[in-house]
Amino acid sequence: MRQPVFFNTLGRRLEPLEPLVPGQVRIYTCGPTVYDRAHIGNLRTFLFEDLLNRSLRFMGYEVTQVMNLTDVDDRTIQRSQDTGKSLDEITVPVTEAFFSDLDALAIQRADHYPKATEHIAEMIALIERLIAAGYAYESGGSIFFRIAEDDDYGRLSGFDLGQVRQGERVVSDNYDKEDVRDFVLWKAAKPGEPSWESPWGAGRPGWHIECSAMSMKYLGESFDIHCGGVDNIFPHHENEIAQSESATGKPFVRTWIHAEHLIVDGQKMSKSLGNFYTLGDLIEQGADPRAIRYLMLSVHYRDKLNFTLEALEAANGALKRLDEMRFRLAHTGASPGESRLVASVEKMLEAFETALAHDLNVSESLAALFGLVREVNTAIDGGAVVEGDREHVMTALARVDEVLGVLDPEAWRTEAESEGLADDNIDALVAEREQARADRQWGRADEIRDQLQGAGIVLEDARDGTRWKRQ
RNA sequence: GGCGACGUGGCCAAGUGGUAAGGCAAGGGUCUGCAAAACCCUCAUUCGCCGGUUCGAAUCCGGCCGUCGCCUCCA
Structure with a gap:
């Protein structure tokens, strides 16, 4: 221990x-x-x-x-x-x-x-x-x-x-x-x-x-x-x-x-300054509670936390990078062979815990996590993901998320966001577009892409096929 | 007046003696039917300023400047 x-x-x-x-x-x-x-x-x-x-x-x-x-x-x-x-x-x-x-x-x-x-x-x-x-x-x-x-x-x-x-x-x-x-x-x-x-x-x-x-x-x-x-x-x-x-x-x-205290836009939060917020206020203004959690976690607890819209955007960006890695990993093919990621995962977990044990240095924990993100991305791009890697990485992510509590986008999805097109319908449309593209029917392909985009579905045309995600 | 914290690239932020992590933004590239999305790469000879200690300092010591907090029911 x-x-x-x-x-x-x-x-x-x-x-x-x-x-x-x-x-x-x-x-x-x-x-x-x-x-x-x-x-x-x-x-x-x-x-x-x-x-x-x-x-x-x-x-x-x-x-x-x-x-x-x-x-x-x-x-x-x-x-x-x-x-x-x-x-x-x-x-x-x-x-x-x-x-x-x-x-x-x-x-x-x-x-x-x-x-x-x-x-x-x-x-x-x-x-x-x-x-x-x-x-x-x-x-x-x-x-x-x-x-x-x-x-x-x-x-x-x-x-x-x-x-x-x-x-x-x-x-x-x-x-x-x-x-x-x-x-x-x-x-x-x-x-x-x-x-x-x-x-x-x-x-x-x-x-x-x-x-x-x-x-x-x-x-x-x-x-x-x-x-x-x-x-x-x-x-x-x-x-x-x-x-x-x-x-x-x-x-x-x-x-x-x-x-330490949180300040807003560099100033102490107070009702007279008009920078006094409840969580409900921020959510009403479109802030994502998941990004709020990430932001508040990422600044050391003994430092003042300057809460700004810009900082919240940066938190959103960081989460997106994490989501993308998870998303790409889930959709990439695995080939047989020697894993290069196992050692990286173990190294990350070790560094993650060491940083936490040092007066909850989350910044350093996150740096370790992002180090792994880069390695996984590089492996995906290079087709170097092998059997077992996906589970290994996912297990490690779930492990660190016991502390962070922000990594699983599904856990944060609201009912409203889950509404709309069913997965099967999306899969069918994506498949139809793939066929249209193969047939060089660009008009039809773009039509489907626009339709899905209107429904909040983003397509990614990657080397090994098209994958989609919500929002 | 007393006690205390902090000052690192455009922004956020690690690093408490061994030669500057990470995220966002920005620039370049890759992929692509076109896009989009994404990924990769690059991005501080320098850590508020001035001295000192040391082979070596963002890190230790002294001074200065600046920002901020608490001082009887504010997390």
Whole structure:
């Protein structure tokens, strides 16, 4: 089993993965706040996590992934009050849309999607442990974490809170805290807000405690990897560490991996700039989700991803090249003889995995793949494809697609695209045109070609006959 | 003010000490009844700038310039 290295935010360096249980990796990934549809920036992070899971499985690890659904927070409550809808009326449809976005991008499902509102008891229990140990205190019905008690607070983000500028957001926080740096674990209910009963009266959990409680419930008090967007490093993940380790006295997470943000046309995505997109927006504008997946996968997760129309076009072009190779290989004849491709395929697989194991260097994995594409193409042109080569290459493509999830065009074909002429009819027309060409009936041949083109069928007249493809 | 990231060909993007992967675009060629599609080839003496270390640096160190992120509930 390959031992990958990842960039651990805690320590800021590459480290080999050493799962607490050999061969098994437990991962917690911060999920969406389901008050509104996910934007493509959110999806980039989820796609990175999909890549991480798939890569680990590719290398032979057993992966357990948990992703929380934050279904109560300030924004959700605000939305509820603005619209007069209940929390559920807001979060249920958004959650459905979230899963449909995951499906559209071929993101594999996590093992658990715990909802905050269904784990209030676990959160209360964790808060009680913190109070009992002196790490938390009650004030006005709310509970706060006492940062002064946590001597290694700040080691993930590198922030020394004594040096941190005390911004307006802190000052304007109206809760009565011992220390402005303290963060809230439990919020006393305000009139009209949704609330749950607790030993301290009605209230609701703070955001940070949610992730600590749910990750521990499903993955244990110590686990291997915790992911999220870079913006979560401080304060969210810093606070998770503080709460969790103060409560359990054990190391919380061994490896923290954070995904950089996506920007659009060189600028931070924001509604005021008009460059704020959901997946649905892009699909409406004609973007292919398959190309979106390819594009987001092809840029390293720790680099900012500049999402542009041009980049999406390049992704389309790259996919086309891959499709063509597969298409040509499927239609080429094989002759008996010694295969030259077997060694190339093995080399590609080896390079592909090595690159992934090095902090998910997909660019390099893809380079290995394209190296094989050229060799296969050259073999096809030279008539050097032998028996068994096709299966060998196809098997290897299926293998790397366990990670990439973009190589099989059939898997991405929508119903609309599958409609139209049936394959048999197309085959018959192509055969008729072949006959017309043999008879030098150019008029009839071109007529058929135009007819098929009108139906979205492209013909390729190659040396060993005509082949066709859709679109 | 504090902490951090990044700057490689027209665009995107690998490469963290040994002499610049890959994709898109572009140019040339091949195939073809004509086309189309496709394939093949070519395409950075150079890695923001200036110094330094080294036999050797895009890679390490120092400085400068530029872009960007976080700094209490934004993936």
